[in-house]
Amino acid sequence: MSETRHTLDELQRWMQAVVTHPRGVALGIESDQAQEQIDLVPEQAERIVARSRALSALERLNIYNQAYFARLLECLRHEYSVLAAALGEELFDAFAVGYLESHPSTSYTLGSLGADFPEHLAATRPARETRTGDSTDWPEFMIDLARLERAVNEVFDGPGVEGQPLLDLARLVAIWPQHWPATCLVCAPCLRVVKLQFPVNEYFTAVRLGRTAPVPQPELEFVAVTRRDYRVLRYALDLPQYELLCALIAGEPVGTAIARAAAVSHSADEVLATQLHGWFQDWTANGFFRDVHNCPRRSSCL
């Protein structure tokens, strides 16, 4: 028995502070979070944790400390396997440890662990002017890769349309032209669109297939990610297609969505009209839409 009993809550908060400390258990014991619960120095750890025949209290705590980071880093490497391959394990882990420090898991599922990793990378990237001697935009490439990978993972295990009716092309064709502007398309819940500063889609495919690929030069890229029959599919988009789908996913009426596409299109009206016809046909065939209905009147439609 220890001299002073500590409550279960004190022990748990102390132990969590110690075993999740990124710089080891000794510094963990000295951390403010641990000291707030139990005021002792590392040499006094055996007041809390008994030693075994073979290991001291610090060594036993260290098993949990190492396991905490090893386990969660393995999960992040798995979830962001393409990014990890691009960066190499050591560099990836350096970013991931920083992420785990600022975004510790608060969920019962590890499926949420990496949800904010792309935004963490974006928020912590060095300003371009501070990157002396480095003219490349590799931070942006890395962030784009993370965004695409997260989108793929979300679509993989998120809500889908398997076993549910999808919009039939015949219903779309049957809509009178004058009704189109006020029509709303219900998008598949698994449909995402991603805007990227680097063309990472092909790079992503190559790494997934185990091939090496050069880091591409910066160039805007737009990708639609969706799922059919439990397979994640990615479609390259151009800017008007991206704007159109963004608006449709946001619930905008077709008329508003087309106006957004037209605003960024360099095609003549007649050409764009033909393109739109083809896009809607293809996307309907690819299961982008579940239903069609008249849009409720709302300010964004006016």
Add this chain to the structure above:
Amino acid sequence: MVERVSRSHPECSKPTVCGPWASPLKFFESPNMPPRLGNPDLGLGVGLRTVHFNHILSEWPAVDWFEIISENFLNSQGRPRYVLDQIAERYPIVMHGVSLSIGSTDPLNFEYLKKLALLARQVQARWISDHVCWTGVAGRNTHDLLPVPLNEESLAHMVERVRVVQSVLERPLVLENPSSYLTFADSTMPEWEFLSQLADQANCGLLLDVNNVYVSSVNHDFDPVEYIERVPHDRVVQYHLAGHTNCGTHCIDTHDGAVIDAVWELYERARRLTGGVSTLLEWDANIPEFPVVHAEVQKAKQFFDASTSLKAPGRSSASGTAESLPSSRGPWPARGAVSNPLAFIVAGDA
């Protein structure tokens, strides 16, 4: 992102049993508890892992039952859940959780419990299990199975929470002895006694992980045979078997290999005391082809005959898996060994 909803009962200022939870359901209070809490002996099962999905869906192997990691399916609306539904139509399913955190001083997560109950209904889970541990506090989840001090305070805290959980799930909870790597100076009782009192006072079942008994016996210098002999045998609903890594000074529950002979010996001893109890093999790292995993759990069949000697000849053992009781410490250090209480599903898995 799935939000963790940590809330106590509206009438409670701290996690405690109050309001309607204060009255345990009558069926938990039966004085004549049947063996295994009335649960069936499902036979020999295998932990369901994503790398085996395609094999299972194409071959429908002759496995008695599957155990799932509950958290991998609670929110799944993709292929993992589709595969589970297919499997649940053909095999008995048991749900094994890693995030209940029954020992934590944080409030119970009722949203999580509701999801557990829903999934259990949907896959007709035979029972729901988790661990005697805590996984985090102050709203965090370390995703590790952390030990509690084995004393009266922890016991009372857990008994109360198990009762609440059982009321929400409307079924007895089955709790597993975790592998652990430290003990607290504040502990006042051995683990087998803590488990016995917990099961008795909370009226819950036990998942006796024989490999964990062995691993913890090495790490904490106790006699695993005494542990096996002292746990309440009529409350053992399920066994776990797994491989581990001997690091010389301690063992890590890595679930990355075959079951060692010493663990088989403990299993045989336990089985003599409990009678037939559902037995499951966990394999979570360096996972081989499904037939290899299946063959490993099938080794348990040789212990089904109660007359089998503890030193029965001809018992198969995988190479490099021989350790004897009491714990002998191998000379092979294993740097970087990490306990493996969970399996994780992400895109691209089979």
